[in-house]
Amino acid sequence: MIWDKIKIKSVLPHRDPFLFIDEVIEIDGTDRVVAVTYLKEAESYFKGHFPGNPVMPGVLIIEAMAQASAILFSLDRPEVAKEHPDYYLGKVKSEFLAPAYPGDKLIVESKKVKFLDNAAITDTLVKVDDRIIAKANLIFSIKKR
Amino acid sequence: MSKNYEEEIRNMVSDILEIPVEEITPDADFFRDLKIDSLKAIEIVAAFEKKYRIIIPEQDIPKIRNLRQVVEYTAPLKKESHT
Numbered sequence: 001m002i003w004d005k006i007k008i009k010s011v012l013p014h015r016d017p018f019l020f021i022d023e024v025i026e027i028d029g030t031d032r033v034v035a036v037t038y039l040k041e042a043e044s045y046f047k048g049h050f051p052g053n054p055v056m057p058g059v060l061i062i063e064a065m066a067q068a069s070a071i072l073f074s075l076d077r078p079e080v081a082k083e084h085p086d087y088y089l090g091k092v093k094s095e096f097l098a099p100a101y102p103g104d105k106l107i108v109e110s111k112k113v114k115f116l117d118n119a120a121i122t123d124t125l126v127k128v129d130d131r132i133i134a135k136a137n138l139i140f141s142i143k144k145r
Numbered sequence: 146m147s148k149n150y151e152e153e154i155r156n157m158v159s160d161i162l163e164i165p166v167e168e169i170t171p172d173a174d175f176f177r178d179l180k181i182d183s184l185k186a187i188e189i190v191a192a193f194e195k196k197y198r199i200i201i202p203e204q205d206i207p208k209i210r211n212l213r214q215v216v217e218y219t220a221p222l223k224k225e226s227h228t
Contacts, residue, residue: 090184114194116203119187141183 002027003071011074011081012067017044020064021071021108030076030112035068037106046102056100061134062092065124068110069138072122076115077142085142090119094136104128118142151216157196158212161188171213193219 003024012019026034039056046054066089074081100106106126113121119141126134151171159166162185175181181189190201193215199222201209209218 091188114187114191116183116187116190116206119183121187121191139184139188 001025008071011071013084013086014067018063019067020060021067024071025107027075030072030115032109032111033068033072033075035064035071035108035110037064037108039100039102039104039106041102043102054102056104058094058096058134061096061100061106061126062089062094062136062138064106064108065110065122065126065134065136066138066140068108069120069122069124069140072110072112073115073120073142076112077117080117080142083144085144087140087142089138089140091139092136094134096134098128098131098133100126100128100133106133113137150220151212154193154215154219155212157192158189158215161185161192169212172211174210176210197222 001023005022008021008024009015009019012021014020020037021035022038023036024033025036026032045057045060049055049057066087070087073087106128108124108126110122110124113123115121119139122138124136124138125132155166155169158169162169162179162181164179169179173179175186186206190206194200197219199219201219201222205218209215
């Protein structure tokens, strides 16, 4: 582990129950990060999505990819990130290839496509056991509070 | 300046902004007239960079405010990238 939850919280404005990154396990300069999300069986969304057949909602998988991307942005633009801006998703092109279940360990990878001070584009993917379960191209804005 | 290149850029901008090609006149201001925001701006910049294999420095982006300026700015870079 390279970053623990404390370090992650120092960069991301998200908090439980909406913080989806548990660890950062790889950092390749400012080009790529790999993070981990542990899907605990007790997560509240599993109760309703779906009763008797719990799977992680796709929108939350996208949220995990977006949070990993915000971490990557903070590495590329530390002077912007230190002001603790808000991150807003603007456009998502996504593909879901397999479900994520309680107990899964999501490997969330984000690669830089283009970063500016007020906007960013990343290519992201999520794996479970080396199998890609989701891919997305994200465009998000960064706004000072 | 090649008319084909200008048309190519106009079509690209039209696709990204999802507005008719006719509205993207050479002097229509991206921000004031076409109402683009930071998300659309970065999308356009990234699309140019990918298609023409060029890098547009961040400090130059605010200076490129209409189609005419895009063509004038990117044409020399495009030429360099192919030499």
